[in-house]
Amino acid sequence: MSTAQLSRPVPRAAGTGKRQAARTGANVARYAAVTLVALLFLLPFYIMVKTAVSPAADIASRTFVLWPSDPDWSSFSRVLDDPTFPRAMLNTAVMAVVLTGGQIVLAAMAGYAMARIPNRAAGPLFSATIVVLLIPAATTFLPNFLIVAKLGWVDSLRGLVVPGLFSAFNVFLFRQFFLNFPKELEEAGRLDGLGYFGVFRRIVVPNTLAFASALTVLGFVGSWNAFLWPLVVAGGGSGAVTVQVYLSSFLTAQTFDYSGLFAAALLSLVPVLLVFLVLQRWLVRGVAETGMGGG
């Protein structure tokens, strides 16, 4: 509803008929353009579904097939019967859920303390967080691999998850969020006899859920789709292969089961799309609020 209100920045002046016509013409052009682009953006999704349900004859065809001649949904069950794929999905789900949840909890606690609990160490700790924030995560994959290898966590879920739990970026965002958190709420809790932990659990956490949900969606999408770190940790073995590493292995090797591969790709999208569609409103607002994110 807020978008509808914001979509018309200029109040409709009492326009003349000519002006009205011009406006309608502009709108038609606008809708035509945006519809065309939207179709282009949705085309790859259609291609994925089409290829996944195409019978072998269509895939072997020498010419482009727009619509599968005889849709064949068996590719999905074929993929699910292959033990590697469900295993990779499970690994990815565990990784994404633990990473996302852990990042949020740890960062919310640290950010809250830095913003709201008076302590001489708060300033220096926040400065240290900012410095870490500046270090690009992508270029630290090797140092992190070294430590994970030293700990003996290569090709394990621990290796996938633990190093990523500590998000300086989320701490930064939570600190900013808590700086603006209404003091009155906390003081009301104190008057009721709550200590720091009581105030945090009963008052701060419930009022942080909307903000945390936005970060949760971004974190979930980011870790579900992560590729570089899973490739580094679990690319060689099979113990902790994620679904992205699994799909990638078919790109570098040769594959012949196109419909199976596209079915797997589609299935790999399901959890993210669900999270996306359900929480889209929050996500868009969250992206706007945080200014950036780990897309």
Added chain:
Amino acid sequence: MSSSTASAPGRGGTSPAPSRPPGSGTRPRATAVKGSRLAFWVFVTPFLVGLVLFTVVPIVWSTGLSFFEARGTLTPTRFVGLGNFAHFLTDDAFTNSLVTFFVYALFIVPVTMAVSLGLAVLVNGLPRFQAFYRSALFLPVACSYVVGSLVWKLALFSGLPSGVANSALGVFGIAPVSWLGSSPYWWIVLVTVRLWLQVGFYMVLFLAGLQRIPPVLYEAAMLDGVSAGFRRFRYITWPQLRPTVAAVLLLLLVAAFQAFDEFINLVPTNPSTRPPLVYLYNVALGAQRDFGLGSAGALILTAIMVVVALLQTKFFGFSAAEDRTKAPRRRRGGVSA
């Protein structure tokens, strides 16, 4: 979230908050409540320990390792001083990777910026169905680069006549192209897949920026006779979007520097399309597994990226993060309300 909220106070529960440690000598401050020192450290320690163990220690260790030869082993074998760093000055593959990034960024950054801003303005001007179009354009953001690469390589830009791009060319009587086989063509594949995957995200950032512009400005412009679309954009929308543009620019540059997934999936064997991160991956974890050299490379790339970020912040205004702290939304909201 419910599980996460439960575990946070769980830590607190083990050490009852009101009973503060005896004789805790924190200086009394205006907002200090008893138990504050204990609470502070209980909240901060888990994050702090992880930060030290998985950021500080690895970086210090890796810096140490960068002065040694260490091939296929974590144990340094021979001290080479700055030899590993010097290697990069003479390694053509490394300089090529920086050139690749430069050329790539020069193209992908402005194009993404223009397309996402254009779409944002277009969608923002729609009287109806805004949410639908926004969702449709945002949907690819949910896809991974691996899935994007898969669709692009095997269906859209496959070298076969049945591929989407080749059949489209076929309509005009043009012979099928081997898209990933040779130089100018693979750039089309690499650029389009990234555009598809990232444009929606930046469009949403721009949409948010557009919707923060106070309508009063447009009304005032209208009174001054500025109503045409382009002039409105030039004199009001664009200047008002400056902070968003600066943030998007930085994010796009960093994202281009970190390009990895689609390159390694689409053109794994072409040394001439190797952005810095792919180069580093090959040095450190490729066939050679040269951890000493890789550590030096990681430090160099990190330094380059930090410098890029700082320079950009200096020349184009504050980063998104700083901008946010300096311009509280409450004040802006007050203007438009």
